[in-house]
Amino acid sequence: MSLIVQKFGGSSVRDTQRIFHVAEIIAETYKAGNDVIVVLSAQGDTTDELIGKANEINPHASKREMDMLLSTGEQISVALCAMALEKIGVPAVSLAAWQVGIQSNSVHSDARIKRIDEERVRGELNQRKVVLVAGFQAVNKNGDVTTLGRGGSDTSAVALAASFQADLCQIYTDVDGIYTCDPRIVPNARKLEAITYDEMLELASQGAQVLHNRSVELAKKYHVNLEVLSSLEKKPGTKVKEVVKMEKTNIAGVAKDTSVARVALVGLQHNPGVAFQVFSLLGKANINVDVIIQSIGRGDTKDISFTVHKKDLEDAQQVLEDNKDVLKFDHVAVDDKIGKVSIVGAGMMSNAGVAAKMFEALYEAGINIQMINTSEIRVSVLIDENDVDRAVRAVHAKFFDEP
Template identity: 45%
Template sequence: MSLIVQKFGGTSVADTSKILAAARRATELHQAGHQVVMVVSARGKKTDELVRLAAEMTDSPTPREMDMLLSTGEQESVALMAMAIHKLGGDAISLTGSQIGVVTDSSHTKARIISISTERMRTALNEGKIVIAAGFQGRDKDWNITTLGRGGSDTTATALAAVLDADMCEIYTDVEGVFTTDPRIVPEAHKVDSISYDEMLELASLGAGVMHSRSIEFAKKYQVPLKVRPSFSDGEGTLIAAQPLADAPVVTGVAFVRDEVRVSLTDIPDEPGIMGSIFTRMAERKICLDMIVQDVGTGGVARVSFTVPQSDLAETLTAASEAIEAIGSGKIQQGTNLSKVSIVGSGMRNHYGVASRMFSILAEADINVGMITTSEIKVTVLVDRNQCEEAVRVIHNGFELDRLTSYTFATNQKSSAGEVSEEASQRLTQLEQEIIDQLANMEDIVVSEVLFDQSQSRVTVRNLPDNPGICSRLFSVVAEGGVSVDMIVQNMGEEEQAHLSFTVPRTSLEKSLELVRPLLSEWGNAELSHEEEIAKLSVVGIGLRSHTGVGQSMFSALAESQINIQMINTSETRISAVVALEHGEQAYQGLLKKFELG
């Protein structure tokens, strides 16, 4: 008998008719012989209503009392859902997060899960009941009610699926599944049948609102097959599972975050320990940074930039000021009215020239590119907010995502609900499982490995004009010359100039310099430099961006070894840093020790 977890969001249980529709889905699945756990959110706008009531009472409600208040929304929903199942002739029991045994830390309004007891759920399931669990909530060790923050019901669903070893976790929502981009902006966008955990992690963190990245982290960590399905139709939705076959599309989707701001720390000492000091201040305030870029320092000073949601700007500037004060020098700059646009696709691993193509598409639309970061499966750029939607449209069309064909995973699912092939349901590798078994808390970070690459060189072009088409021109020439580019980092300098660094195989360094050198005459004061021998170190894991202390730990380890960082690049699953080759082995051993992988 298979076990299926079904999660229904607020729009899926907004009124009694929708609650009955959700109840029918669960009852039919139960009658077909499956054990069923439902995770239910608060009805419709209930949470917003409760927030308004709190605001009418006081301008500064305590986080503990907000958790007490907001948790009532899910308690109402689970009770009504149980009544609906009873009306349909089924047997069900509603349980709050505390009754299930969801134990969290004491971070009210944004708690993380420590553990979940399965005994009560297992007993009810074995008695033939449908278990209806309140999403979004738990309790701390002192029995205070806590809530899990944004995306909390998705997190509850995937966490329950993990501890119950569920065969499938179905996320019911008001859309048909995961789309190549937002159909409201690009009408030609269409649903993808399947997508990998890593792709979905990147898309979720980049504003694709179908699921929150924290729930995808759970699913990837514990290898829970997820299916995003429509609440109001019989569509199959989108399967989120393990790595797809090698013939996966180069680009699977285009995602964007509209309200983004850039914070830059300039004229900071180019020496060991500086990045660690900065990121310690950010981690203390639990600020999740994205698009972290550090370009190569000159004249003894360096510059690091990162993006945050506009709503986090004030807190970020406070942390940045504390960092500058601790360092003893430096300035803070900010860029507003910006948006982040990204392409994501597992197929990028096996193709080069993808970034070049993206830059060319944007250049043809006269869209200027600010910061740039890349990872194995993502290229992200910062653009003016008023050009965000146009950037999404031209990229989607330029990569012909309207013609994207479906592809299968190396693990093919069976057709019946919730069933997957034996290969698809295989659990984690022995190494990953050993790491997870040692976790004190379910949501603790999993750093699975540290990669050490000694085979690359760095090319830097400084003082580039901040104009559309510059990146397109440079990387088109490099791609046409047959050079494969790995890391790309572009930071904004003074007086509307950009500084760009990228890494290439050491065997391609001379070819790269030959290709780039003739372009300098087109760009006024542009300067070309390089370093033949570098070491690239990458910390690889799950949820690195949302766990704010990972960057702090990585940079602190390098600081303790008195190793200076030349470049930084980040994504959802890895943080990479470039250091001098002579310090590479020492840095590698220090990171292995820091993350207890040695």
């Protein structure tokens, strides 16, 4: 007998028919003799509808009250799914985060889980009940409801799997696994049988939206056996684990991200510590910076370029302009018509030719590279926004279609 955590997203529970479909998957796992903990998101558009109601009343509502409001969506899902399980003869109990004892810090709307109590859930499992836990939510030390940020239900599921030392954590989605590329861009993208935590992390942070980044970090830290699979079709998904047998292609996939914008500080004085000053100012303003490039100096000035999320572009410009006297630069140049294409693969660094192969594919497609950034298992290039899909196809073909 195993303990299995199963997570279903909002579209998987959006109506009665889908809820019964989910109940059948759960029932099958339960009837095979497993203990089952289920994590659910809010139904379909429920969260957006609640946000709409709140915005109509107060677009600047406190995050504490937003969390109180939004957490109702997941509670509705677990109660309804428990009723569906009861209907098909499977004993079940739904629990909100405060009932489980999912403890978090107090950062409303983006809380981190600190501890999960065992008693209630173990007690229910021991009575052979399926335990349905409202995802996305937690409770802080004052007894206030918190939420875990976008995609937080993935994090709830992995945290429960880690806490209860589950044998497997299954993330059910509307795709059937992790692909070498977005199949909407590259129709012959291949489904991966397995991927490492690190590759998944890089893919997730480079724009692949299947798994929430934080959930993968947590899975890696606690060695949680993850599987991403389809709630619609019954077939094997993609396993996420520590080590994966390498394929000859060396890379796990190609990702794109068109939500980035480039900022260049032109004509910076050559005084020491200026890079530190720039990025500490941006950090204080809660602006995340991704790719950073510092050009070789020309005379007594240099340029620093970096990318930020498009939504942060205005704020970043403002912060820099406000500190022009301190930072001493000539001007700020921005470009929000760019995109990022990345290749990710755990075996990349032991194979020097991988980055070159990517650049070759782009060269052959006549695509100009504006900036390059690499990590141990990733190579990213910034290119013109209009070239992104063509670049993805060219790079994918180079790695996966050539003999």
